[in-house]
Structures are given as structure tokens and as C-alpha cells.
Amino acid sequence: AQKVTQAQTEISVVEKEDVTLDCVYETRDTTYYLFWYKQPPSGELVFLIRRNSFDEQNEISGRYSWNFQKSTSSFNFTITASQVVDSAVYFCALEGRVSITGGTSYGKLTFGQGTILTVHP
Amino acid sequence: KAGVTQTPRYLIKTRGQQVTLSCSPISGHRSVSWYQQTPGQGLQFLFEYFSETQRNKGNFPGRFSGRQFSNSRSEMNVSTLELGDSALYLCASSSGTGNTEAFFGQGTRLTVV
Numbered sequence: 001a002q003k004v005t006q007a008q009t010e011i012s013v014v015e016k017e018d019v020t021l022d023c024v025y026e027t028r029d030t031t032y033y034l035f036w037y038k039q040p041p042s043g044e045l046v047f048l049i050r051r052n053s054f055d056e057q058n059e060i061s062g063r064y065s066w067n068f069q070k071s072t073s074s075f076n077f078t079i080t081a082s083q084v085v086d087s088a089v090y091f092c093a094l095e096g097r098v099s100i101t102g103g104t105s106y107g108k109l110t111f112g113q114g115t116i117l118t119v120h121p
Numbered sequence: 122k123a124g125v126t127q128t129p130r131y132l133i134k135t136r137g138q139q140v141t142l143s144c145s146p147i148s149g150h151r152s153v154s155w156y157q158q159t160p161g162q163g164l165q166f167l168f169e170y171f172s173e174t175q176r177n178k179g180n181f182p183g184r185f186s187g188r189q190f191s192n193s194r195s196e197m198n199v200s201t202l203e204l205g206d207s208a209l210y211l212c213a214s215s216s217g218t219g220n221t222e223a224f225f226g227q228g229t230r231l232t233v234v
Contacts, residue, residue: 035222043209045225091164095223108154108177109213109223111164 002027004094006112013082014120021077021115023092029053034068034075035093035109045091051075082119089114123148125214125226133232139200142229144212146193150224152176152217153195155187158209158228167210170195171217202233 003026013019025034036048049059051068059066063080079086093109126145134140146153154177155167166179170189189195199206209230213223 037225042227043211043230044227045211045213047222047224050222093164108166108169108179109156109164110166111156113163 002029002094002096002110004092004110004112006090006092006115008115009113010116010118012118012120015084016081017119018078018080019082019117019119021079021090021092021117023075023077023112025073025075025092025094027094027096029096031097033095035095036066036075036077037091037093039089039091039114041088048077079117082117084119084121087117087119089116091115125212125224127210127212127226127229129229130227131230131232133234134202136202136204136233138202139198140202140231142197142199142210142212142231144195144197144214144226146195146212146214147224150214150216151193152215153189153193154213154215154223155195155197156211156213157181158211159207164211167197169217176217199231204233207231207233 005024007022032053034051037045038048039045049066056068056070065078067076091114092112095109128143144153152171154169156164157167158164167181168175168187169177173189184200187197209228211228212226215223
């Protein structure tokens, strides 16, 4: 069974503060993918990053950075110099490979419960 | 490139009725997955279709069903609606071969009264 845990239910910061969202996962798969999505009030899940289980390099994209540590099964997300527009619900997700008749299936994401981030001006 | 389109955006139905939701994936994507999002249970996987075949299914009762057409568009049907089916239903589009991320539509907000 797969499981994703986001320890923080809600985080409140003031603009320009750095904030880290924690994500811990459980899986028995050796190959899997980890994701972060952002959900603004409009409801759509906006893709932020996808990381292969074999690629433990940290990644930085503008004010966003991700720290993947396989040894601790963690995939944490940091926003540097937060802005009001960063206010949203953030989800960490895991996609494993499922063996099915005739091959392998993807497409099943297991999500954490989400972290509500509020950035105050 | 057009994104994932879900219709309708909002629906209000009465208990016992049935409902059909539609999802048009990104052009070229062959996999469509459906998720239910509720405040209590969060985001839960319903099922995934790839090339008109259901490849994977979550733990939902048989009242929840789906299908995928040859153009990759997918429909999800819920029969005998219950109050607890009120949720945001999200569909995700991907290549289905494990080498791309899933892109989500804006969802259909279903309210059962």
C-alpha cells in the first residue's frame, strides 16, 4: 500500500518569509514518481514538479525548491520569499507502477491530505 | 495546446438520481484518471482509463463507473446518488506510459440535495 503524509495541515506566514512544506511517503515500489501540485481557490490542480525515484538531485525553479531524500522517504518543498499569490492548498503525491495483466499501469496518484498555505501581506 | 476540459463545472442533483460527468484530455494523451475530492477524505482515486480500457480502480462502490471513447474523452457516471457523493470531481490527463506528469482539469462540483 502507498501512503503520503503531509505533516502540516495549515501554515500561515507573512510575505517575504521562507516556508517549507513537508512530505513523507511510503511505498514498496522501487520505481515511483513524486509530485507537488498547487490548488488555488478555482479548484484546478496545478502541476509544480515531478521527480523520478532514481533522481535524488534537488531542484530549484525560481522561488521554488525541492529536497528529495530517499533515505528518509521525504520530498519537501520550500518557497523562498513567499508572496500573497502563493496562498493555496499544496498537495504532495506519489505515483507507483501497478502490475496488471499485459503490462504496467500508471495513472494512480496517492495524495497527501494537503497543506493550506496562507501568505499575509 | 488546449488543457483538460471538464463539463459541466457545476451540478446540483437530487438523491437517487444519476449523473454523468465528462472529461476531454489533452490532445495526444491516452490516459484519463478520475479523482474525488471531499473535505473529509481528501483526494481519492476513482479509476483510470487507457485506450478505452479501465486499467486501475480505486475503492469505490459499483455506483461509480466510467468509460473512455476512441478519441480518449472519458465519462464518469454515478448512479443512485447519495448525499455523500457531493464533491469536487477532478479528471487528470497523461500519456499513460509513465513518462509524463498528469494534468488536471478544473473539476466538476457536484452537489447532491
